[in-house]
Structure formats: C-alpha cells, structure tokens
Amino acid sequence: MTEKELRKKAMALPLNPGVYIMKNKDKKIIYIGKAKALKNRVSSYFGSHSNHSLKVIRMVENVDDFDYILCDTEFEALVLECSLIKQHMPKYNILLKDDKGYNYIKITKEEFPKISEAKQILDDNAEYIGPFISNFSVKNAVEETLRIFKLPQCNKKFPKDYGKSRPCLNGFMGICSAPCAGRISKEDYISSINDAVAFLKGGASKSVEEMKRRMYEYSENTEFEKAAKMRDRIRAIQNLDEKQKVVSINVPEEDVFALTSSNKKSCFEVLRFKQGRLTDSEHWIIDSVDNAEDARSELIERYYSMRSDIPGRIALDGSVTDEELLKEFLESLRGKKVEIIHPQKGEHLAIVNMCIKNANEHLAQNQGRLGKEMAALEELGELLALPKPPEYIESYDISHTFGADNVAGMVVFHNARPMKKAYKKFAIKSFDGQNDVGSMNEVLRRRFKHYYEDDSESTFKILPDLILLDGGQPQVNAVLPVIREMNISVPVFGMVKDNKHRTRAIAFDGGEIEINSHRAAFTLVSNIQEEVHRFAITYHHKKHQKSSFSSSLLKIDGIGEKKAKILMKHFKTITAIKEAGVEELSKVSGISKKDAENINNFYTQK
Template sequence: MTEKELRKKAMALPLNPGVYIMKNKDKKIIYIGKAKALKNRVSSYFGSHTNHSLKVIRMVENVDDFDYILCDTEFEALVLECSLIKQHTPKYNILLKDDKGYNYIKITKEEFPKISEAKQVLDDGATYIGPFVSNFSVKNAVEETLRIFKLPQCNKKFPKDYNKSRPCLNGFMGICSAPCNGRISKEDYQASINDAIAFLKGGAIKSVEDMEKRMYEYSEAMEFEKAAKLRDRIKAIRNLEEKQKVVSINVPEEDVFALVNSNKKACFEVIRFKFGKLVDSEHWIIDSVDDLAEARFDLIERYYSMRSDIPGRIAVDGDILEEELLHEYLESQRGKKLEFIHPQKGEHLSIVNLCIKNANEHLAQNQGRLGKEFAALEELAELLGLPKPPEYIESYDISHTFGADNVAGMVVFHNGRPMKKAYKRFAIKGFDGQNDVGSMNEILERRFKHYYEDDDESTFKILPDLILLDGGQPQVNAVLPVIAKMNIDVPVFGMVKDNKHRTRAIAYDGGEIEINSHRSAFTLVSRIQEEVHRFAITYHHKKHQKSSFTSSLLKIDGIGEKKAKALMKQFKTISAIKEASVEELSEVSGISKANAESVYQYYRND
C-alpha cells in the first residue's frame, strides 16, 4: 500500500483501545504498538513526518500494511502488546537481548574438592548448588567463599600436587590454606569444604551461629588452634558484611533503573537488591532514544518480561510515560502490591546516582571503543568528499593462481570495525582464466542481485555507504556501469598498493588520492585492505587445495568425482593410492577391475 492508502485505512479505525501490528511487503511483522485510541495513534504515522524521529520514519517507509486487535481497556492492550512482542521480536521495537543463562556453584567430588562457578549441570558426580539467574551473585559468592575459607583458587590437582611445591602468592598472603605446601591435612581441608557449603546454602547468619557454637566448644576443650581458625572465619564474614553495607538499602528487595542517553547510543542500567544487599547488576547499550519517559516505560516492561522476580519497590531515575498503567501491569504480574519511587534525597537517591554513574561509565566505554573508528570514518568521509561518515563499508578482492580457482571475497566494516557475519565468498562462474576486471564486474552484479531478491533477514539487504575495491582505476571502471545498470547509488573507490603490497592511495575518477598523510583514514583503509585480502586468499587456498586434492584422479579414464571420492575415503592420500595393487584398488566400492587397472597403470606410467 502507498502511504496515502495506509492513512485512509488508519482514519477508518475506531477510537477504541487496541494493539496495531505493522507489516512490510513480505508480510513480516516489523513493529507492534498499543493505543488508547487506535485511530489517533495509527493515523499519526502516515502523513506529515515533521515530528517523527529518524527511526520512526524508517519504520514507516517499510510499512506495507497493518492489522489491529481491539481491546476493552488500555491495560488489556498492554498485556496483549507485551505478549506479541515477546512472540515476534519485531525489528523496530526496543528489544533487550537476554543472554543470561542459568548459573550454578559446583563442588567437585574428589579427595580435595574444589568450588567453582558452572554454566550447566554435568553428569560428573559433582554437587551443584542452584540454579541462579545471576552470574554476578554466583561469581561473588564463589570468590567470597574461597577467600573466607582459605580454599585454593589455582588449577593444581590434589592429592597429586599435595605437598609438592612452594605456596603461591595467595599462600604467602594467608588467603589460601596452601595444600600444595602441605599446610593443611585432608581432614581439615574437608572440614573447610563442609563449612563453605554450609555458608553457601545457609547464608552468613546461620553459618556464623554454627561456627561460633563450635568455636566455644573447641575453646572449652582447649583446642585453641581450631578455635582460632573459626574465629578468623567469623571475622572474615563480618568484615565482608561491613563492606557490603557500603552499597545497601534498608528494604528487603528493590530494583533501581537508570537510562542515560547520548547522540548515538543510550545505556539502560539496572541494579538489584535483595535482603538489603546488592546482588546483581545488568546493562544494555541500545540506540539513542527520542523520548526518555516513553523509553523507560518500554525498557522496564521489556526487562520484566525476561525476569519473573518482580520486587516490591522499583526506583527510577526519571519520569515514566503512563506510569500508572505500567504500575498496574507489573502489579498484576507480581500478584502483590509494588511501589514506584523517584528518589529526591537520602540513601535511595545515592543508589539511583550510583546506577546513573554505572550507566554513564558503560556508555563512555562503548563510545570510547568506537571513538577512534569514528574519527577515522570522519576523516575518510572528508577525504573522499562523502556527505557523512560511511557507517557501512563493503570491500572486495579477487584471488586466483594463474587464472585457476578464481574466487572473490567481500568483507564488511560497520562503524569502522569488522562485521564478520556479513562477510561473503564468491566462486567466479562466468569464465575461466585470469581476468580481475571481469571477475570484479561479475561479483558486484551478483551482490546487488541479492540486494533486490533476498528476504529482509539477509545482510545483502543492507545497502553500503561506500565500496572499496582492491585495485586501481580499471577495477573501479569495471563496476561503475554494473552499479548504474542496477540502479544502485553507492560511491566506489579503489585501494592502490605500492610494490611492497601496502596501501598507497585511493583511486577515483581517473586519478588518485594520497592518504599516507591522513593517519586515521590511512590506518582504517589499510586494515580493510589487509582484511579483504586475507579473507579472499584464505578462500582461494581452500578451494585450490580441494581442486588439487582429486585433480590427478580425475584425469584417469573412467574415474569421475564419485569414484575419486570413494578412493580417497578408502586410502586417505594419493601416495597410498599410488602404492596400492590392482586387487586392493578393486576392493573399493564402485571401482571395477578395469577402473583399478586404469588407476594402477596411470600412476606407474606417471
């Protein structure tokens, strides 16, 4: 449908609450939204784009049709919207990738057991505590336990390495009992493991109570050394609790959210508290948002669609669009009352500020990693006269051996960094022999044919901002007519090498642009040229080895690819085939006596 037809359809919608489902020309769902009044909301997409963000404009450009589902209330629309988004994960909805699996604490079954983190339960006889959703809490628990109970953190195996070496730094510092140096007996080590497991399962309070009781019993029995060990453990646990109070709140459980926005990216951060202590921290780097209040609504709702444990209190760093609706939804999911707070002072404000600080740090790290690359892209854009820094660069190179096994490689750099999932390999099909210009012509035509014919999931559907060809003006001249014929508007330049195979200049419109003096752009282009050459030549070597692998067999009368493969499967190498007798050769499935004699005679004559 045209945008005019879509607006006409939207204007016919009722003013009822509901969910609208945007689809592209392939009927794939690309956006799902809810509305208090469907007509008003959906019609706002089609018409003037003055108040729309770039993301919304791009989404609307891809809409070919829409469906809708009427609901009785806005709350029902929200519940349905959440369910549908989770089911379809549309491209233009804000989505959070949940890459957190279950985590366990593992206690190995051996003479000197080890305690460690684990991602899955194996059938190895070990004891597993869990599962836990939070890797953060498992990692902290294991580290604290090993430190408190002075258990080894190394890879040594006991009893094999028992009393065989000097202790490491942990042993010298007194934070490991150093079984490697024989400082602890097997019995005492097992007692420490038992106490550690009790600590992990029962928590600090119960563990301390049990240890205090035993400490006094040892003291009464004048076993002062054992009593002193327990005293030190109790002290270590209490010291740990004091450290944790630095980041704690006086409520049983609370989640704290912060959203920090920049020109290009945003960071969504959550810090989770249970029993008054920080137990987990997560963050997501997402595209920059246009409306912070609306984004907070979407992000918090998406977050709890991935987490079943909703706390009694949620602290947020700013306004939430339709907060009452979100509150009602989360309360219904929790089955109990919950409270939204927007702290203005006190300890809760300090925790929100801590969350904002972490979000800022993660965003700065992300943008810092891209800072050099973006500076290089800006310099390259200025050098080549591009209207903006090229976000998506494709580069091509040809590889062959004197015209044999002709192949091409395509690499992609996104925001100045390799995007390996978009790399492509091409075997030249149009001709035999050495013709780099013809090869480049063929692969560009095939590449953009994919652009028009592939489905939306294909990385071929991404139109590059810049094409860099390994070679000079002849390669550029070869592909320009192809691109023009296919109605593609992308700037094309060549990468020219010196006699030492290093990047020297960029070829364009009959001339060359010297880039050595432009350090950032030179480094980026050199890196792209090295990567596309590596990728193409690796594919060529693989293809060349494959073609050489059975080439001599295929020269023998009566031996085709199928029989050659059967021979190679049986004998593994050409050398072994050369040494085989006629009788041995004829024992191979599919090889007749005549075939065997042909193979035998071929290699004897050779």
C-alpha cells in the same frame, strides 16, 4: 506500498486506541507500537521526517505495509503490545535479551575439592547447591565464601600442584591458604571446605554460632591457633555483614532503574533489593535512545515482561512517559499496588545514584572495548562523506593464476571487526581468462541477486553500509552500473595499493582520496584489504590445487571428468589414488579393471 500509499491508509484509521504492526516487503514484522489514537500515531510516520530520529527513518524506509488491532482502552493496547513484542521480537523495538537461567554452586569431589559457580548440573559426581535465579548472588556468595575460608580461587590442581610453587598475590595477602606452597595440610583443607559448604547451605548466622562454639572449645583445650582461625572467620563474616548494610535500604523490596547514554550506546541498569539488601544486578547495552522518557517506559515494560517477581516499590532515575499507565500495567501483573518513586534526597537517592554510577561504568567498559573501532568507523565515514559511520562493510577481491581458476572472496566487517559467518566465496562462471573488472561485475551481480531471492535467514539479506573493492577506479566503474541497475543504494569505493602492496588511497567514481594521514581509518581499511586478499587467495589456492589434481587424472586413458570426480570423491586426494592398488581402484563404482590398471600404470611410471 509507497510512503504516499501508506500515509493514505494511515489517514483512514480510526481515532481509537490500538496496536499497530509494521511489516517489510517480506511480510516480516519489524515494529510493534501502541497508540491512544491510531490515526494520529501511525500517520505521523509517513510524510515529513524532520522530527524523526535516524532509527525511525530507517524503520519507515523498510515498511511496506501495516496491520492494526483496535482496543477498548489504552491499557488494553499496552498489554497487547507487550504480548506481541515478546512473541515476535521485532527488529526496531527496544529489546532486552533474557539470558537469565538457573545458577548453581558446585563443589567438586576430589582429593582437594574446589568451590565454583556453575550454569548447569553435569554428570561429574560433583555436589551442586541450587538452583538460584540470580547469577549476581551466586557469584557474590562464591567469592565471599572463598575469601572467608581462605580457599584457592586459581585453576591449579591439587594434589598435583601441592607445594610446588610460591604463593600468588592472594597467598601473600592472606586471603588464600596457599596449598600451592604447602601452607595447609590436606586435613585442614578438607575441614575448611566442609565449613564453607555449611556456610553456603546454612547461612551466616547459623555458621557464626557453630564457629563461636568451636572457638571456645579450642580455647578451653589450649588450641589457640585453631581458636584464632575461628575468630578470624567470624570477623570476616561480620565484616561482610557490615559491607552489605552499606548497600541496603529501609524497605522490604525495591527495584532501582537507571538509564545512561553516550553518543552511540545506552546502558539500562537494574539493582534489585529484597529484605532491604542488594540481591541482584543486571544491565543491558543497547543502541543510544532518542527520548529518555519513552525509552524508560518501554524498557521497564520489557523488563517485567521477562520477570514474574514485581516489587511493591520501583525507584527511577528520571521521568517516564504515561507513568499512570505504566503503574496500572505493573499492578495488573503483580496483583497488588506498585509505587513508582523519583528520589530527591536520602538513602533512596543514594541508591539511585549508585545505580547510575554502575550504568556509567558498564557503558564506559563497553565504549572502551569498542572505542577505537568506533573512532575508526566515524573517521572513515567522514572521510568518505557517508551519512553515518559504516557499521556493516563488505569487501571483495579477485584471485587467479594467469586467468585460470578465477575466484572471488567476500569478507564482512561488522563494527570494525571480522564477521566470519558472513564471509562468502565465488567461483567465476561467466568467462575464462584474466579479467578482474568482468569478474567483479559478475560477483556483485550475483551477490545482490541473493539479496532479492534468498530467505530471511541468509546474511545476503543484510544490505551493507559500504562496499570496498580491492582495486582502483576500473573496479569501481565496473560495479556502479550493476548497483544502479539492481536498484541498490550502497556507496562503493576501491582500495588502492602502492608499489609495495600497501594501502595508499581510496578510489571512487571520479578520483582518489588519500588515506595515509587518517590513522584510524587507514588502519581499518588496511586490515580489511589484507583480510579480503587472504581469504580470496586461500580459496584460489585450494581450487587451483584441486583443478591441478583433476587435470593430472584427465591425462590418463579412459578417465574423463566424470570418472575423475568419482575418484576424487572416493579417495579425497591424489596421493591416496597413487597409493591405491589395482584391486582397490577397481572396487570404486564406475571404475573398471582396465581403468584401474591405466591409473596404476600412469602413476607408477612417473
């Protein structure tokens, strides 16, 4: 449907609460939303886009039709919306990937056992404690246990590496017993492991009681060194307890949420408290949100659709859309009252600020990792006057040997990084001989034929933000008519090399843009050009080698293309065919004894 037709259909909707389901031309659900009045909400998508975000505009561009389900109340619409989103995971809804699984603490069975985290139980004769839902609590428990009992955190294997090297920093700091330097006997090491396992299984209070008993016993027996070791462990556990009290609240259970944003990304952070102590922490990096109130509400709905344990109190770093509706939804899931608070002072505000700080830290780490790449994309987008930075770039190069074995390579860069699963190879079919322009024309036509005809799982269904061709204006001019003819709206540019085969400029329909002075964009385009050239020429070499092999077989009396293919399929290489005797060759289906003799004679005479 056209946007005009979609608006007409939307204007005919009733003013009732309900859920609307947006679909693309392949009838795939791409967005699900709820509305207090369906007509008003759905019709707002079609018409003027002046108040819409870029994400909404993109979604609307892909809408071909929509369905709707009427509900009696807005609450009923919210419950249905959450259920449908969980079922269909539409592309344009805010989605949280639920990577929660069971977590275990693993104790290996070896001469010097090791304690570590594990995601699953393996058949490796190790002991496993668990399962635990929270990876956060397992990670903390293992780290603190290793510190308290001064057990190694490295990957060294004992007794193989026992006493063979100087201790690492942990050994110098006294937080590892340093078996690598031979500072602890095997007996004492096993004793520490046993105490550590008892601590993990029995908890701090039970372990401290046992340690105190042993400390007094060692002291009475004048084993003061062992008594001091017990004393240090008790202090370490007490220090851990004090550290945990710093991150605590005077409530039995509470979840704390924060949402922070930068220009490109947002971070949704959750801190979970049980019995007044921090027991879990989760975060998600998502696309930058347009409206924080809407996003908070939607994210919290998504979060508790994945989690069954809902606390009695939820603290937020800002307001949410339809708070009473959200509260009603959470209470229906919990079966009890839920309080939503917006702390302004005291310990709750301190915890919210800590949640915000963690979210900002995770966002900074993400931006730091991707910062250079995003800066390069922004610079390239500005240089080429694109409407937005090109996150998904396709690049093409032609390779041949004097017009023989013509091939093309297509590489993809997603967020400025190679996306190798989307790389494609093309053998040129429409002609023989050297014609880079004609080859590029054929390849782009075939590529966008796949876009229209492939199933939804194909990476060909992803429309790029930018196409870069290896070559200048002739290649660009060859491709632009194909793009227009196939009704594809993607900017196309060429990558021009200097006489030393280095990237010099970017060609477009009408001229060239010098790129050398734009350092980030220059580096990115150079990397793309080198990668597409490498990929295309590697494919060409393989094809040329294979055709060379086949052509040598075709020189043998009685061996045509069909028999050459049979031989290559059976023996894989020409070397294997050369080394095969007449008897072995004649056993191949379709190869007669006469053929085998001819093959053998041909290669033995060479």
